[in-house]
Amino acid sequence: MAQIIIYPTTSLILSDLVRRFGHEPLVMMEQIREKINTVGIDSPPLNITGQEPKKGLKYAAVEVPAGVRGRMALVGPLIDSAEAGIIVDEPDIAFGCMGCARTNELTKYLIRQRDIPLLEIYYPRTEDEGKEFVKQIATFLKELNNNSKNSESEEEAN
Amino acid sequence: MKPKRVIKISSEDEKKKDNITRIIVTNSESMLPSDVMMKVYHSSSDVTAKETCFGTMINGPIESVNKVVEDVVSMDPNHIFVKDRGFLPGDERRCRSSRGGGPRPGFHFLREEVNTLPLISKGLEAYYKGESPSSGFEAKQKLDAFKLKYIIESEEM
Numbered sequence: 001m002a003q004i005i006i007y008p009t010t011s012l013i014l015s016d017l018v019r020r021f022g023h024e025p026l027v028m029m030e031q032i033r034e035k036i037n038t039v040g041i042d043s044p045p046l047n048i049t050g051q052e053p054k055k056g057l058k059y060a061a062v063e064v065p066a067g068v069r070g071r072m073a074l075v076g077p078l079i080d081s082a083e084a085g086i087i088v089d090e091p092d093i094a095f096g097c098m099g100c101a102r103t104n105e106l107t108k109y110l111i112r113q114r115d116i117p118l119l120e121i122y123y124p125r126t127e128d129e130g131k132e133f134v135k136q137i138a139t140f141l142k143e144l145n146n147n148s149k150n151s152e153s154e155e156e157a158n
Numbered sequence: 159m160k161p162k163r164v165i166k167i168s169s170e171d172e173k174k175k176d177n178i179t180r181i182i183v184t185n186s187e188s189m190l191p192s193d194v195m196m197k198v199y200h201s202s203s204d205v206t207a208k209e210t211c212f213g214t215m216i217n218g219p220i221e222s223v224n225k226v227v228e229d230v231v232s233m234d235p236n237h238i239f240v241k242d243r244g245f246l247p248g249d250e251r252r253c254r255s256s257r258g259g260g261p262r263p264g265f266h267f268l269r270e271e272v273n274t275l276p277l278i279s280k281g282l283e284a285y286y287k288g289e290s291p292s293s294g295f296e297a298k299q300k301l302d303a304f305k306l307k308y309i310i311e312s313e314e315m
Contacts, residue, residue: 032244130277
């Protein structure tokens with residue numbers, strides 16, 4: 001089971017498909033849950049505190065707006081721990097946690113910079129595209145399984 | 159020297175950390191969200207469920223939630239979709255009842271994806287049947303400038 005970073009990081013469709021085909025999706029919701037459930041000085045804990053833009057400095061320069069750095073403090077660790085990625089390009093809509101265009105650009109850039117297996121795809125608009133969408137994701141995730149099995153058997157042989 | 163602030167962690171806080179919330183979205187012609195709720199009630203697990211306009215939220219310890227979700231999804235695997243949620247059901251920072259109405263943050267994105275679910279369901283059915291799509295993705299085309307000009311001119315007339 002590999003950890004898969006998905007973009008959009010809050011996607012219902014992608015997180016469901018990744019879990020369905022036997023892998024663990026790395027999603028923003030997990031980060032949010034951890035953040036709001038961790039007991040701190042803020043009570044109730046705020047979503048983003050002054051600490052996040054500081055943590056975000058690892059991923060974005062100091063001139064970058066604090067909002068981007070704050071978001072990157074949540075998304076960045078997900079990218080760091082990813083073993084593979086699925087990016088849906090040009091989603092028609094990106095609201096809520098996904099509403100910052102600069103963060104989205106930086107997220108996609110950092111995922112592409114990592115040397116990990118990556119699938120780039122579009123949201124389906126027709127029935128045929130829906131079939132192709134599911135097929136491509138399923139094939140990609142199954143290949144990951146095969147690759148990890150092959151590498152394990154190679155290690156055993158050595 | 160300033161004394162360090164000590165934060166007491168109660169057993170309730172510890173429990174909260176192990177709790178997760180999942181949203182179950184149904185896109186089935188043979189099942190209603192109320193059927194999902196009935197299945198959750200019948201499971202007699204240690205979970206809290208809340209029915210909303212876009213699906214059912216289930217909160218509780220990880221093992222219990224996973225078991226309930228597995229049971230619910232097995233009713234119609236290709237038409238029931240699940241995602242995690244960071245906030246608890248009815249959390250004041252997200253629940254619209256305490257925010258003066260309007261859609262909650264993240265709702266628009268979820269609704270947009272829910273509109274795409276019928277295509278994904280058909281894709282899953284085809285994948286498990288071994289059917290392959292007759293055509294792949296069609297590239298998005300930008301609107302031709304001449305066509306735009308024609309549309310504007312035809313509107314003016």
